[in-house]
Amino acid sequence: MNQTAGGTRPLRYLEPQGLLKPSDAVVAIIIDDAGRYLVQLRDAKPTIFFPDHWGCFGGAIEPGETDRKCLARELKEEIDLDISALAVRHYTTFSFDFGFAGGSLVRRTFYEVRATPLSLSNLTLREGRAMQLFEGPELLKLKVVPYDSFALWMHCYRMELAMPRA
Numbered sequence: 001m002n003q004t005a006g007g008t009r010p011l012r013y014l015e016p017q018g019l020l021k022p023s024d025a026v027v028a029i030i031i032d033d034a035g036r037y038l039v040q041l042r043d044a045k046p047t048i049f050f051p052d053h054w055g056c057f058g059g060a061i062e063p064g065e066t067d068r069k070c071l072a073r074e075l076k077e078e079i080d081l082d083i084s085a086l087a088v089r090h091y092t093t094f095s096f097d098f099g100f101a102g103g104s105l106v107r108r109t110f111y112e113v114r115a116t117p118l119s120l121s122n123l124t125l126r127e128g129r130a131m132q133l134f135e136g137p138e139l140l141k142l143k144v145v146p147y148d149s150f151a152l153w154m155h156c157y158r159m160e161l162a163m164p165r166a
Helices: 067-079 117-121 146-156
Strands: 002-004 007-009 025-031 037-041 057-060 087-097 105-114 130-134
Touching (some): 105 146
Antiparallel strands (some): 025 057, 087 105
16 A cells, blocks of 8 residues: 555555656667567656666766767666667657647667677666566566666567558
8 A cells, every 4th residue: 555645545566756867869679699588677666757667778878979979878877788789779669749748858768789698697686676687588588667668569560560561
């Protein structure tokens, strides 16, 4: 039960326990040589977006920071992954309009990061409760951050997403 000024009420699924501030972010779709995805199990704190969900590593862009610098900083901070020698490419960008809440347009940019066995062997989890490699279909059956789930689904099934040519 969650204590409120008017008494108690049941805690609703994913109900924030504080103000959440959406901002531009970059995240990594980290994939190993076997095609598995490395993701983190987010902390179970109700003060973050999608607590206790699996999701991609990454985070908010700091003022004056480029997407690539943010990606490198976040991956170094969260799992001690140095991407300077890895294949990194832009994958997709989602835009979210928070005008309904007095906010602005916010983007979440996904980068594909091709991890090597050596780079994966030296990781140290510094944020979140766990990290794990999953086959795409296995991962998509879990409780995954919704926008990360969609990007991972698109990546996993990209060959089946035949788009008509103009």
